[in-house]
Amino acid sequence: MPTHNADIAVIFDEIASLLEIQGESPFRIRAYRNAARTVGELSREASELLEEGGHLPGIGADLAGKIAEIAASGHCALLDRLQKELPPAVTELLKIPGLGPKRVKALYHDLEVQTIEQLYRAACDGRIRALPGFGEKTERNILEAAQAHAENKQRFKLVTAAQYGEALRAYLAALPDVTRTSIAGSFRRMRETVGDLDILVETKSPELVTQRFIACGEVKEVLAAGSARSSVVLNCGLQVDLRIIARESYGAALQYFTGSKAHNIAIRRIAQKLKLKINEYGVFRGEARIAGTDEESVYRAVGLAYIPPELREDRGEIEQARAGRLPRLVELGDLRGDLHVHTKATDGRNTLREMVEAARAQGLEYLSITEHSRRLTMAHGLDASRLARQCAEIDKLNAELKGITVLKGIEVDILEDGSLDLPDEVLGRLDIVVGAVHSKFDLSRAKQTERILRAMQRPHFTILAHPTGRLIEERPPYDVDMSRLIREAKARGCFLELDAQPDRLDLLDTHCQMAKDAGVLVSIASDAHSTLDFLNLRFGVGQGRRGWLEKKDVLNTRGISELRALIGRTMHRERRP
DNA sequence: GCCGTTTTCGGCCCGACTGTTTTCAGTCG
Numbered sequence A: 001m002p003t004h005n006a007d008i009a010v011i012f013d014e015i016a017s018l019l020e021i022q023g024e025s026p027f028r029i030r031a032y033r034n035a036a037r038t039v040g041e042l043s044r045e046a047s048e049l050l051e052e053g054g055h056l057p058g059i060g061a062d063l064a065g066k067i068a069e070i071a072a073s074g075h076c077a078l079l080d081r082l083q084k085e086l087p088p089a090v091t092e093l094l095k096i097p098g099l100g101p102k103r104v105k106a107l108y109h110d111l112e113v114q115t116i117e118q119l120y121r122a123a124c125d126g127r128i129r130a131l132p133g134f135g136e137k138t139e140r141n142i143l144e145a146a147q148a149h150a151e152n153k154q155r156f157k158l159v160t161a162a163q164y165g166e167a168l169r170a171y172l173a174a175l176p177d178v179t180r181t182s183i184a185g186s187f188r189r190m191r192e193t194v195g196d197l198d199i200l201v202e203t204k205s206p207e208l209v210t211q212r213f214i215a216c217g218e219v220k221e222v223l224a225a226g227s228a229r230s231s232v233v234l235n236c237g238l239q240v241d242l243r244i245i246a247r248e249s250y251g252a253a254l255q256y257f258t259g260s261k262a263h264n265i266a267i268r269r270i271a272q273k274l275k276l277k278i279n280e281y282g283v284f285r286g287e288a289r290i291a292g293t294d295e296e297s298v299y300r301a302v303g304l305a306y307i308p309p310e311l312r313e314d315r316g317e318i319e320q321a322r323a324g325r326l327p328r329l330v331e332l333g334d335l336r337g338d339l340h341v342h343t344k345a346t347d348g349r350n351t352l353r354e355m356v357e358a359a360r361a362q363g364l365e366y367l368s369i370t371e372h373s374r375r376l377t378m379a380h381g382l383d384a385s386r387l388a389r390q391c392a393e394i395d396k397l398n399a400e401l402k403g404i405t406v407l408k409g410i411e412v413d414i415l416e417d418g419s420l421d422l423p424d425e426v427l428g429r430l431d432i433v434v435g436a437v438h439s440k441f442d443l444s445r446a447k448q449t450e451r452i453l454r455a456m457q458r459p460h461f462t463i464l465a466h467p468t469g470r471l472i473e474e475r476p477p478y479d480v481d482m483s484r485l486i487r488e489a490k491a492r493g494c495f496l497e498l499d500a501q502p503d504r505l506d507l508l509d510t511h512c513q514m515a516k517d518a519g520v521l522v523s524i525a526s527d528a529h530s531t532l533d534f535l536n537l538r539f540g541v542g543q544g545r546r547g548w549l550e551k552k553d554v555l556n557t558r559g560i561s562e563l564r565a566l567i568g569r570t571m572h573r574e575r576r577p
Numbered sequence B: 001g002c003c004g005t006t007t008t009c010g011g012c013c014c015g016a017c018t019g020t021t022t023t024c025a026g027t028c029g
Helices: A006-020 A026-043 A046-051 A061-073 A077-085 A099-110 A116-126 A136-150 A158-173 A207-214 A249-260 A259-274 A295-303 A317-320 A352-362 A384-402 A445-458 A482-492 A509-518 A531-546 A561-567
Strands: A178-183 A194-202 A219-225 A231-236 A239-247 A277-279 A282-285 A289-291 A338-343 A368-374 A405-413 A432-436 A496-498 A524-525
Touching: A006 A026, A006 A046, A006 A061, A006 A077, A006 A099, A026 A061, A046 A061, A046 A231, A061 A368, A061 A384, A061 A432, A099 A116, A136 A158, A136 A219, A136 A368, A158 A178, A158 A219, A158 A239, A158 A445, A158 A531, A194 A207, A194 A249, A194 A509, A194 A561, A207 A239, A219 A282, A239 A249, A249 A277, A249 A282, A249 A289, A249 A295, A259 A277, A259 A295, A259 A317, A282 A295, A289 A295, A289 A352, A289 A368, A317 A368, A338 A496, A338 A524, A352 A368, A352 A384, A368 A384, A368 A432, A368 A445, A445 A482, A482 A509, A496 A531, A509 A524
Parallel strands: A194 A239, A338 A368, A368 A405, A405 A432, A496 A524
Antiparallel strands: A178 A194, A219 A231, A231 A239, A277 A282, A282 A289
């Protein structure tokens, strides 16, 4: 079983947790946490990169040695030793909100609590309140947190967070004396999932806003309520933190609470070297505030260009900002068409005409109809004759409608052996062939990669749809060598899709970066199954921005004639003038 | 454990809230 970056990241995180409980130096612990993150986000195997003499930030000789050790053996001697000193299960306890390393250590040493189940029983028995530093209230909180944990609190998809967050923000914005509101945090960075929402409010009346916030109908539980911060859990389980911000600090607070944590630490380190201090109230030289009214001023104070929220992950954006070389990220308005759409003919909910009219209403100039192919019987996939009928329908529509061009396409199934679900001569009559895997997700990396490479080599293959097949929080991605797929796409002149459905967002952000670096254009597509789904394009654009994509890196920012040249086929209209 | 326009040793981001204390530790973001 080969050891990949994700396995190394898990081991480093586990080491960090065990060292934490042992009371080790916080800096040593941070080194392991940082390394876990760096390796986990890396787009190629860390061990290979290091073997070739490459360097990774925050990974010195010792950690590089451990990466090599884990890659070679699947084990790390340090972790094995730590797990003999402490039962491995105790790190689970750290996941309970309110329990940090000190308390976990006390629970283990004094009460022999190792598991969440044991924790729950100790709390029920009233044994926790007897420990020094613990009290009745802490015990009750632990009990509730352990129960909530058992109910498996998960992260929320961006689209879900948007529904609650945007409604709540509007509610707060309408309160008297509220002059400004923002949703910060990972939501603003457009992460595919968010753990909680951070809402910032500028107001002269903090008490009133706090009262109205915690009394709001959606609130199930109040976790904290202070003059600067309150924290609640909504009925749906989503935690929302409200921050009350003074006008002069708004930019500093927005920067601070947008994160990411790693980005902010890096920014504050730069400030430190410049003898400045950055916190959520501003940028300070000694006692004097020198910036913080708006975000731009914060970055300017440390010698950086403004960094868009989607890039703030400490993945090189700070260096590029210093050099004035930040990308000019793609925007929703840059999209001129959508290349992956379904209709009622298969598993969509709207007719061809309804989809085309909705796309036109969104301002799109072209739309590619890409139904499922026959293999997907569940979706009533098209065979050659039904596809031909749809093409005739598209011809009629194109002749009639102004302002939008409808392209003939298919989302053809990539079968297990890498062949396509319709013959080449049928696919050759289309403008665009989107290929996708919908079965056999569990092939080995080698087989899955070969399968998709074979499909991409078919003569009419245009775009690889949702290249990893993952469903966020539901189904893991299939194991595939993305760098090989990208190399093949480059060689064959085909493209990768970023599926904008909020539960797919597939490509990942790091894959977008790889595609961009390789010069492979990405199609940001809605994969719409109803007229409402075009609204999801904003999430796809958000993901693309996280992947550093610029307008020029995105296939469907091209006008129709340039697109036609890129996809290398003559469209039907031009064939029969 | 990492790292270097202050450094190969001595630093390493910063503040709010809660609960258990009686001035602060622990946790969180």
